[in-house]
Amino acid sequence: MCGIVGIVGKRDVNVQLYDALTILQHRGQDAAGIVTCQNGRMAQQKANGLVQDVFRTRHMERLVGTMGIGHVRYPTAGNSGPALAQPFYVNSPYGIALAHNGNLTNADKLSEDLFKTDLRHVNTDSDSEVLLNVFAHELQMQGKLKPTPDDIFAAVAGVHNRVSGGYATVSLIASYGLVAFRDPYGIRPLVYGSRKTPDGFDEYMVASESVALDVLGFTLIDDVAPGEAIYITEAGELHRRQCAKHSRLVPCIFEHVYFARPDSIMDGISVYKARLRQGEKLADKILRERPNHDIEVVIPIPDSSRVAGQALAHGLGVKFREGLVKNRYIGRTFIMPGQQQRRKSVRQKLNPIGLEFKGKNVLLVDDSIVRGTTCQQIIQMARDAGAKKVYFASAAPAVKYPNVYGIDMPTANELIAHGRTHDEICAEIGADWLIYQDLEDLIAASTEGNTKVTEFDCAVFTGKYITGDVTPEYLAKLAKARNDLAKTGKKTNNLSDEPIGLHNGSMG
Numbered sequence: 001m002c003g004i005v006g007i008v009g010k011r012d013v014n015v016q017l018y019d020a021l022t023i024l025q026h027r028g029q030d031a032a033g034i035v036t037c038q039n040g041r042m043a044q045q046k047a048n049g050l051v052q053d054v055f056r057t058r059h060m061e062r063l064v065g066t067m068g069i070g071h072v073r074y075p076t077a078g079n080s081g082p083a084l085a086q087p088f089y090v091n092s093p094y095g096i097a098l099a100h101n102g103n104l105t106n107a108d109k110l111s112e113d114l115f116k117t118d119l120r121h122v123n124t125d126s127d128s129e130v131l132l133n134v135f136a137h138e139l140q141m142q143g144k145l146k147p148t149p150d151d152i153f154a155a156v157a158g159v160h161n162r163v164s165g166g167y168a169t170v171s172l173i174a175s176y177g178l179v180a181f182r183d184p185y186g187i188r189p190l191v192y193g194s195r196k197t198p199d200g201f202d203e204y205m206v207a208s209e210s211v212a213l214d215v216l217g218f219t220l221i222d223d224v225a226p227g228e229a230i231y232i233t234e235a236g237e238l239h240r241r242q243c244a245k246h247s248r249l250v251p252c253i254f255e256h257v258y259f260a261r262p263d264s265i266m267d268g269i270s271v272y273k274a275r276l277r278q279g280e281k282l283a284d285k286i287l288r289e290r291p292n293h294d295i296e297v298v299i300p301i302p303d304s305s306r307v308a309g310q311a312l313a314h315g316l317g318v319k320f321r322e323g324l325v326k327n328r329y330i331g332r333t334f335i336m337p338g339q340q341q342r343r344k345s346v347r348q349k350l351n352p353i354g355l356e357f358k359g360k361n362v363l364l365v366d367d368s369i370v371r372g373t374t375c376q377q378i379i380q381m382a383r384d385a386g387a388k389k390v391y392f393a394s395a396a397p398a399v400k401y402p403n404v405y406g407i408d409m410p411t412a413n414e415l416i417a418h419g420r421t422h423d424e425i426c427a428e429i430g431a432d433w434l435i436y437q438d439l440e441d442l443i444a445a446s447t448e449g450n451t452k453v454t455e456f457d458c459a460v461f462t463g464k465y466i467t468g469d470v471t472p473e474y475l476a477k478l479a480k481a482r483n484d485l486a487k488t489g490k491k492t493n494n495l496s497d498e499p500i501g502l503h504n505g506s507m508g
Helices: 014-023 057-062 107-116 127-140 149-162 210-215 254-259 271-289 306-316 339-349 373-384 422-429 439-447 472-482 484-489
Strands: 003-008 031-038 041-048 067-073 088-090 096-104 165-173 177-182 191-196 202-207 219-223 228-233 238-242 297-300 324-326 350-352 361-366 389-394 433-436
Touching: 003 014, 003 096, 003 165, 003 177, 014 031, 014 057, 014 067, 014 202, 014 210, 031 096, 041 057, 067 096, 067 165, 067 177, 088 127, 096 107, 096 127, 107 127, 127 149, 127 165, 149 177, 149 228, 149 238, 177 202, 191 210, 202 210, 202 228, 210 219, 254 271, 254 439, 271 306, 271 433, 271 439, 297 306, 306 361, 339 350, 339 373, 350 373, 361 373, 373 389, 373 422, 422 433
Parallel strands: 297 361, 361 389, 389 433
Antiparallel strands: 003 067, 003 202, 031 041, 031 067, 088 096, 096 165, 165 177, 177 228, 191 202, 191 219, 228 238, 324 350
């Protein structure tokens, strides 16, 4: 999962891009990057680390230009070297930089075609660089000295014809403008908005989440539709077109469960309201299954389960308490390599408030259970703090299958629910009772926000992959790249922070 942003403005957009990336930091803490363009010349800064660590005053001073794109990254297949930081860049045609959120399921085949047929070189094992080169080739095939909107949309149509998987992208074409597009199923999110300058110039912004637009003062116009592309010229002219032969909206429901900020709107659905409804439906299930429950207090595991936990407590008619204090300087534990490192991180990340646990029957609530590492340790923390009984509720159904569209859900055998019964999972995490959200209730919690969205990508719960090209062989290969051994022992690419031919962050 990554965060992307693009802005076309009247003045330099570097500070706005920086601010947007800080807002989207929750979507990736591994690396960050910005590319800007002025008078046909691009400048970039990217490196491993948080946004605040990657950009200094000297970097911002050379990131000049009235249009630019940015990216925050976390790795989904083991490698996390500086050469994989985005955006990526190719100089032909025109000069194109691209940032990508998602995962291509046919990246290997595309890489082969790029080398053998398109005569293009890919310098890393990143599918984002593959996607950039496919787009660049399709645009070059239009054969124009100066691309028109028709040329750009034809190139995006060519991308959709060749590429499979989940992807949302923003790209800069030097001297011409910003292009953004979304895969034909709309698996990964992408929105855009506008604002007027005092002198009447229309500025535009594209981002993974609407909250980035809100904070920077842009008004949300719409989601980029599945298969759609938008092209914003350097002069601020907006063009949009459906570029896929077949498209339908099947967004990733895990955005509503975990990744997105609650103050975002995705495909017309309030993430906050969806999480409230998750808690309400979970309360209804508990009351059906245990009408005489002895739960005394609901305590959320911060932060993404807090909203569902509040609604759950209200529905049960019991107290809601903040019993766990979070250290916000520890990264997300389910994407950390190595079980031992995850165990250590959970202990550093959360600390219990003993008074909220001592002598009580506690219901802990989390957004989901992935490996089980976090909830297992927190349940033990609760017992150590004096809880009489510790129950555990998941606002999502059991995660049994890996995600292949851009979320680093681990291999199947690293998922605690894969191949285990409900009782076995409960025993493994050490809870006195475990309850999962029903899938139909999770879907209803989101569709109630927008009845036009009739289906979601729920592959992590069902094992049904919407693109139809995910084979056992593909999953086996993905497992080798994603397992703990790969993440702790695999060397990163031996490349410098900048691609070959770039100096001091300048691409001209």
